[in-house]
Amino acid sequence: MSYDQSLLLDLLHRPPPDKDRLRADHRSHLVSQRTAADYFIDGLQIHCPANIYHPQIGSSSLFLLSHLKQCHFDSEPLVLEMGVGCGAVLLGLANFLGKGVYCGADISLRAVHAFLKNADRNGIVVEGVESDLFLQLRPQLFDVIIFNPPLYDKVTDDPVEKMLLCDPGGELLSRFLCQLPTWLSPGGAAYLVVSNITYPGIFDDLPGDHEYISAELLPSGFVRALLRISY
Ligand SMILES: C[S@@+](CC[C@H](N)C(=O)[O-])C[C@H]1O[C@@H](n2cnc3c(N)ncnc32)[C@H](O)[C@@H]1O
Numbered sequence: 001m002s003y004d005q006s007l008l009l010d011l012l013h014r015p016p017p018d019k020d021r022l023r024a025d026h027r028s029h030l031v032s033q034r035t036a037a038d039y040f041i042d043g044l045q046i047h048c049p050a051n052i053y054h055p056q057i058g059s060s061s062l063f064l065l066s067h068l069k070q071c072h073f074d075s076e077p078l079v080l081e082m083g084v085g086c087g088a089v090l091l092g093l094a095n096f097l098g099k100g101v102y103c104g105a106d107i108s109l110r111a112v113h114a115f116l117k118n119a120d121r122n123g124i125v126v127e128g129v130e131s132d133l134f135l136q137l138r139p140q141l142f143d144v145i146i147f148n149p150p151l152y153d154k155v156t157d158d159p160v161e162k163m164l165l166c167d168p169g170g171e172l173l174s175r176f177l178c179q180l181p182t183w184l185s186p187g188g189a190a191y192l193v194v195s196n197i198t199y200p201g202i203f204d205d206l207p208g209d210h211e212y213i214s215a216e217l218l219p220s221g222f223v224r225a226l227l228r229i230s231y
Helices: 005-012 019-032 060-068 088-097 109-121 159-165 168-183 200-205
Strands: 037-041 044-048 078-082 101-106 127-130 142-147 184-195 209-217 223-230
Touching (some): 037 088, 044 088, 060 088, 060 184, 060 209, 088 142, 142 168
Parallel strands (some): 078 101, 078 142
Antiparallel strands (some): 037 044
């Protein structure tokens, strides 16, 4: 299925109309991050400790994973997931694709530990790195780079809300997009989740060739889309 790119761009520029519902959904989403939980995703057992992003029903993790499984990748890709969290997306993709090399990076050491434990629990070999975006990664080129970033263009004093859910002014995503070209192999592509609560300035200056390859509309009017970028 291909999406009307200008229609989607227009939707992404319109904030969700039902602000009360958006705020309520965001609050309950944040509350659900505060306690540990176990998930069973595509046959994988995923434990998510408190204050690590939860791959629950309705989350952007499951949106991302389900659409990645419909993309075409080379037979043994070198894959990086930026902001890997507890690893549900990367481990789900590794499990689905089989061969390949899978590396997960996160600014949270607790998240990296949760990811490595989940990999172990499911017998999947991966590499995990504590890193602020690409800063602590050893230089290499990836065929696929995935990022489900904190989406909400909102300032907050809550450190967990900030780390998992908020990117005021699109600062994190802008930094990611600036650094991306030097980490992608020729012919490689990045896949990132964006939304109509993402800082809108991001859409005005996207790098490389980009295409929205899937999208989803929630009852509050929240729209999220999967963006593919290549150079
Ligand atoms: C929305 S969560 C996504 C988690 C996981 N990828 C998933 O989809 O289930 C965003 C992730 O980005 C991580 N993160 C936030 N700032 C980061 C940074 N500067 N560098 C690397 N990771 C970061 C958070 O710790 C969190 O795990």
